Amino acid sequence: MKKVYSRPKSLRNVSMHYCPGCGHSIIHRLIAELLDEMNLQDQAICVPPAGCAVLAYNYIDIDMVEAPHGRATAVATGVKRVRPDNLVFSYQGDGDLAAIGTAEALHAANRGEHITVIFVNNAVYGMTGGQMAPTSLIGQKTTTSPHGRTVANEGPPIRVCELMAQLGGPSYLERVSVSSPAGVRKTKAAIKKAFEYQIKKSGFSLVEILSPCPTNWKMDAMASCAWIDEVMAKEFPLGVIKEVQC
């Protein structure tokens, strides 16, 4: 019989710490599959964030350097400028990228750094216990917006891809979701394309991934996926937001 599914070589054979239904584990696997398929494992350098994915280095078997919370794109800039022939990508949550690290992210994008950002938007701060994120939806209850986020108090959620699309620097910005098998396949294709942009030295690429956080959303895994499709994707429309031909 032909083996059609197995653990990617770039994924370590350990169990993950992620909660049941969390999107990070799916995204890790997709990255590992691509590193194998594109033959990049021995040239990839990842900058994981402060956030739930800080332990990504326990799972994806490539060179990694931790960044202070929010500074991943600045660290990745330093690495990539010194090692232009390596594949350099950051992996960041919405708090990491769109709150504390907004300046670094926008400026790396605007400089057109030849790096890739894997941006995991789960609409909360997962690691610190479900506080409000810059991408939390209006009305969304979190541990620091117990009555629901309001425009008056916190402002509307930030759409990172659309914000970056205003800049001249970025080459490829796409928003996808891992809420369904089809979405997972699209996510993989988007990350592949982003890596290809980088390999061709065609500038800054970012893939925003809507990703479930059942624990902090206080939903089961299925309901979380449905919430992404029915609620989150309305605020954060899926698709290619910017693409400069490379």
Add this chain to the structure above:
Amino acid sequence: MTTKTKQLMYGTHAAGEAAIQAGCTCYFGYPITPQNELPEYMSRRLPEVGGIFIQAESELASINMVLGASVAGARAMTSSSSPGISLKQEGISFMAGMELPAVIVNIMRGGPGLGNIAPAQSDYFQATRGGGHGDYRTPVLAPASVQELADLTFLAFDLADQYRNPVLILGDGMLGQLMEPVVIPVRKKNEALPEKDYILTGAKDRPARLVKSLILDVKEMEDHNWKLHRKYQRIEQNETRWESYRMEDAEMAVIAYGTAARIARGAINRLRKEDENVRIGLIRPITLWPFPAKALRDAVKKTGDFFVFELSAGQMVEDVRLALEGRGKIHFYGRPGGVVPTPAELARSMARHYYQSKRSRKK
């Protein structure tokens, strides 16, 4: 740019050129007075030698670009002045924890807050106590001339690589803006430096490498802290530097560093010239951490009288007290806020103290 020959240079430019000669290929910074001439110089010079210059969006970004370049194997530096250095502290703490080399130049100005842009020495505590969060230290080099600024910048890169640790250069607005004749050191490969077996190049023909500061297991974290501590003890043993000036017959030792030490030298010479019976010398710490405590403890055997002069309201004076452990008499004269007294002004204060002490010694 020809080296080896003597040339007239600004302090900031001399630091930049020395860094390039030391093999620095990456500079990341953000403008702030009074050190702008350093990033300006690097923006011109680094591309000429195939290096990388980025004017970052902030000091946070620039120190983290340094972190990235350092972990990728390059010699990298950043510079700033007091408020910007405060912003860099998180990154410096990370690099100390991750044991990554880097050189950080602080051309100090008056504070706190935005303060002013005049020369000051008010960041001594921040520099010598680690500066950011956590139990760590960084060597702090305190040049007193443009030549020494160049020499110590050169040295800083070797120290950073040797100990895998960030190294600070603590200057002030006066030193940065001063023009003096200088001979830029020329790079020789330092064979004694350890191989960089931690840098990230992609896991080709070797296991993947990980550079991090997160250590969730408390016992492991404690072990890491003790390991760092032992390294700091080695630095204390091997790298403490100071200079003594006219201390052979001194009855009173002035303790000052950087620009303050230059003013003190002028004041000492002035007083010794006016009155040949005056016996005042100078102990000038060149490393502020490690602090030359032993030099002071040796001096106290001969002279019990110490006159500490800083361009601050009194920071290094605490290290003098710690070094002397209750021995000797310590007098402090400080000028915070960016005021730079002339040698004549300082000489008046020094003389008053010296002659009073002398009278009481006679009694």
